[in-house]
């Protein structure tokens with residue numbers, strides 16, 4: 473998709489504002505998150521079956537692979553309202569797409585921090601990037617076209633899920649819809665899969681926490697019961713573990729801004745137009761803000777814990793902050 477818009481995360485100014493506002497309006501609807509729970513439960517059930525099948529077949533499971541497939545399946549649900557079969561009959565296709573997406577993110581980080589030779593010469597890295605993006609976007613494009621055709625509806629937008637609501641917004645044209653869909657699809661893949669693995673890793677190596685968590689979940693949710701919002705509210709330790717994993721292994725370690733006016737930061741004058749990167753990893757593991765910062769301690773987030781830490785609100789920003797914060801934080 474050469475010549476296309478660079479995506480929500482790379483746009484700036486009025487064009488970014490117009491598209492981001494559309495996403496925001498849809499997400500602000502009260503049903504925006506909860507309407508997905510039944511679908512999330514279905515994907516979770518497929519994940520459990522998939523893990524069981526893989527274990528029976530190979531005696532073990534490569535959770536990094538499985539997490540990629542799960543993330544793709546979940547993204548398909550949210551962004552295209554479609555089951556993609558990433559945990560079932562479409563595994564090969566899913567693995568390839570996840571690998572391509574991962575390489576795009578790795579390569580763009582290397583290109584961002586290296587000297588930009590690619591601006592002057594067609595370097596091998598650049599050619600590889602074009603190849604990868606063409607592959608990823610060709611697949612995404614098929615999914616987007618199919619969704620746009622299938623989800624056109626005359627229903628009241630209030631009753632629609634995210635993708636349907638987006639597709640039926642009269643103020644957005646097809647190109648706008650595709651920019652948003654593609655950003656949500658690609659950005660979601662590269663973040664949720666590693667976070668899922670980090671969460672499992674932390675729970676796996678802390679057996680005591682694992683036991684407490686198992687007890688909390690068993691008490692909150694009956695056997696074979698589908699999880700709903702009320703259940704989630706009865707699982708504070710689970711929430712604390714997820715938050716602590718965000719602190720411990722932050723994935724979005726880079727929050728970037730380009731100020732439009734001169735600003736003074738910690739006594740330094742930063743002229744307008746200067747790129748600023750905030751590495752939140754430094755804040756989230758700083759002893760200035762957290763006791764035992766290199767220890768996985770979910771209880772630091774529990775309200776009933778007398779020693780609950782009063783973390784500085786800006787010391788933990790896994791999804792960034794402000795109008796440009798993560799569009800997937802819903």
Ligand code: HEM
Pocket residue numbers: 480481482492655656657659660661663664667723724725726727728789790791792793794795796797798799800801
């Ligand atoms: C564990 C999950 C995730 C983490 C930790 C994460 C983290 C982040 C961070 C730190 C930013 C930059 C925010 C800022 O500059 O203030 C960001 C931006 C973004 N994220 Fe996520 N993200 C996650 C999942 C997702 C998902 C599931 C989606 C899509 C459904 C998504 C879509 C985006 C988009 C589109 C942006 C750019 C927003 C803009 O510039 O307007 N992210 N994310």
